[in-house]
Amino acid sequence: MTAPFGKVYLIGAGPGAADLITVRGARLLSQANAVLYDALVTPAMLDLCPQAVKISVGKRSGQRSAAQEHINEQLIACAKQYAVVVRLKGGDPMLFGRADEELSALESYNISYEIVPGITTALAAAASVCQPLTKRGIARSVALFTSSTAPGEVADTRIPECDTLVQYMGGKEAMLTAQRMLAAQFPPDWPVIVIENCSREDERIEKLSLHQLSQGLAASTGPVLVMMGEAMRARTSTPYPATQVNTKSNEI
Template sequence: MQPSASNRFGKVYLIGAGPGAADLITLRGARLLAQADVVLHDALVTDEMLELCPQAVKIAVGKRCGRLSTAQQFINKQLVDNARKYALVVRLKGGDPMLFGRADEELSALEAAGIAVEVVPGITTALAAAAATKQPLTKRGVARSVALFTSSTAPGESDETRIPDSDTLVQYMGGKEAVLTAQRLLAAGRPADWPVVVVENCSRDDQRILRLKLSDLERGLSDCEGPVLVMMGESLRTRPGFIEQQPGLPVPACLSA
């Protein structure tokens, strides 16, 4: 659909796709996908998620750590150009757009071009991983604070990992940085048996959960190929009678229709 004559630009929605499973997108996000004229989506957005927008032109603008990916400036230009051609443009991002999603750069580009933009939040992977593993990130008397961090950096920025001081730590894109992260935490005085839970491909059919100690993490996660989240802290110590969670349920009919 073309923008109306009274409004020469369409509207752009930055939508959080959630951690992977198609039924973990919000109802608002799914409704907008079903109405979208064009969808610019991340590499981590699944085929099942894209089935929610069969009518839309789909443009892959994936960014994966350590792989050939689309430059952010080009993505910004694509958003502006498509808003000049279509009435409803969706930028579909894994997790939540406002957390490690480069939303500031895309919002700035759209605002500078005078294009209306709205953000639709998504379930960030840290919360989905806590649910999948049945491990709360906070625990009364044990963990009152949670820090989310990443070692991924912008061009020209120092790659030195800044590890926050918090009861529970959650490292996004932490697979390649596992050894260095563990070494720095051990050097800072964290105990060798500090609980670590690694979630690969969170909420997907091929989800994998690894339960380690900090000393194990120091040996690395070389066998992890999918997106990895590393959670660390006393709140992650397993409870008596703990039963591991299996992968999620099928997509409800109301979203797959």
């Protein structure tokens, strides 16, 4: 006999801006009894669920945060107590969102769940800078990757073989990636766009070369995404928004 659990919804909050969540995701938030949310979820997003008990389970690289096992336990405990439970994740829950661990935990208790996709940051970032990730004759493949690893896991230093590379959770890892790429004979002037706090009011866009990236990035206060490849080379017909761009090089 299945225990009388509520239903859990894994919802993608999108890249940050509250109005970029899907209509379905916003509707379910307004109906939730409890919401377990990530560190990247903004206060404006949580305003969509004033009726819910809100539980922070944020995980940020290099910072003290909830262990995944503890998050799983909290999900199960909430499903025992509430009818509608939302696990709110930045971006899309199925991409670098540790969804597999949480789904496995729910399945072990026969807890019903549903996944509501969200806009992943790579797509929102491409829209912010008006640079398609694919371009005819230039880029026909895209790799989304991260160098972040689980505790005790050996770092994967391989460079994806694609025309456009998008590194999630870039920050300090992006510098090491750029150094490995230069050692692998990638061109030093390969175009790079770095986006911090994508889609938020404090969004910051920086345009530079692969060589400049290998020298490091300024300290960041929010999530960083790094896009690399010929598809990121500046388009003369559509200038970047002057209020957002910090241009370090005029050569790209």
